[in-house]
Amino acid sequence: MIKSKHYYIRKAHRYLGVLLGLQFLLWTISGLYFSWTNIDEIHGDLQHKHPPQLSALSSFVSPTLVLNALPEKADSIRQITVINILQQPFYSIQYFSGNTIKMVLADAQTGKIRPAINKEEAVKIANESFVGLPYVKSVAYITTVGKHDEYREKPLPAWKIIFNHESNTNVYVAALTGKVETFRNSKWRTFDLLWMFHTMDYNGRDNINNWILRAFSVFGIITVISGFALFFVSSKRFRKKKTIE
Incomplete structure (x- = not known):
C-alpha cells in the first residue's frame, strides 16, 4: 500500500x-x-547601595610611584583605577607580567602597596554596599568556581558574604580589587x-x-x-x- x-x-x-x-x-x-x-530586582539593585564618592580635595601621589614599587616587573599596564575602599582612596592596578595579568592595590595617598582584602574588610565593604543593616549569616573565601556557579567570569579570589535577608542575597567582593563585583539573590538564581x-x-x-x-x-x-x-x-x-x- x-x-x-x-x-x-x-x-x-x-x-x-x-x-x-x-x-x-x-x-x-x-x-x-x-x-x-x-x-532591577534580578540584578539586586534594590539592595545595592553605592557608598559616598571620594572627596575632590583628596591628595594623590603619582601612579608612577606605585608602578616602580610593583612586586613583579610590569611588561605593560592594562588598567589603573582610583577606587573607594571604606572611604579611603586606593589605586587598583592591573598589569601584565609575561602572559599573566596581575592585580594589586595601593594607597593612593602614600603609594604603598597593600595586601589583599581580608575577611573583616570584605564584610565591612559588603555591609556598606547593602541597603539597611542586614545580618551577616556567613562568610566564605572562594578561589575556584564551576561553570554553573552564581559567581562566574568574575575576579578570583573573592569573598562571599551571605546575608540573612528575605531576598537571600549573597554579595561578592573581589579580594585583589576591593570591589563589590555582584549581588546574587533568589530571583537572579531563578533567572x-x-x-x-x-x-x-x-x-x-x-x-x-x-x-x-x-x-x-x-x-x-x-x-x-x-x-x-x-x-x-x-x-x-x-x-x-x-x-x-
Missing part, C-alpha cells in the same frame, strides 16, 4: 512536535519570566536557571552558539513548515482539486 504525502507529513509533524514540545514550553516559560520580572533552559547551554549557560540550540532552532522551523504543509494538504479545497485532477 502506497502511503500518501499527507501521511508522511502528519507523521513527521507529530514526532517533531513531541521532540520539540517540551523545549518550546521551556522557551515560553523562561520568556515569560524574563519579560514579567523587574530586571539563571531559566536562562540555561532558554539558551540550551547545559555546559556553561552563557553560550548561545551551541549546537543543541542551533539544532532545535532548525527543527523548530521544520516543525512549523510541516504544520503549514499539513494544513494545506488536509484542506477540503486541496483534496477536491486533487480528486478533479
Whole structure:
C-alpha cells in the first residue's frame, strides 16, 4: 500500500512536535519570566547601595610611584583605577607580567602597596554596599568556581558574604580589587536557571552558539513548515482539486 504525502507529513509533524514540545514550553516559560520580572530586582539593585564618592580635595601621589614599587616587573599596564575602599582612596592596578595579568592595590595617598582584602574588610565593604543593616549569616573565601556557579567570569579570589535577608542575597567582593563585583539573590538564581533552559547551554549557560540550540532552532522551523504543509494538504479545497485532477 502506497502511503500518501499527507501521511508522511502528519507523521513527521507529530514526532517533531513531541521532540520539540517540551523545549518550546521551556522557551515560553523562561520568556515569560524574563519579560514579567523587574530586571532591577534580578540584578539586586534594590539592595545595592553605592557608598559616598571620594572627596575632590583628596591628595594623590603619582601612579608612577606605585608602578616602580610593583612586586613583579610590569611588561605593560592594562588598567589603573582610583577606587573607594571604606572611604579611603586606593589605586587598583592591573598589569601584565609575561602572559599573566596581575592585580594589586595601593594607597593612593602614600603609594604603598597593600595586601589583599581580608575577611573583616570584605564584610565591612559588603555591609556598606547593602541597603539597611542586614545580618551577616556567613562568610566564605572562594578561589575556584564551576561553570554553573552564581559567581562566574568574575575576579578570583573573592569573598562571599551571605546575608540573612528575605531576598537571600549573597554579595561578592573581589579580594585583589576591593570591589563589590555582584549581588546574587533568589530571583537572579531563578533567572539563571531559566536562562540555561532558554539558551540550551547545559555546559556553561552563557553560550548561545551551541549546537543543541542551533539544532532545535532548525527543527523548530521544520516543525512549523510541516504544520503549514499539513494544513494545506488536509484542506477540503486541496483534496477536491486533487480528486478533479
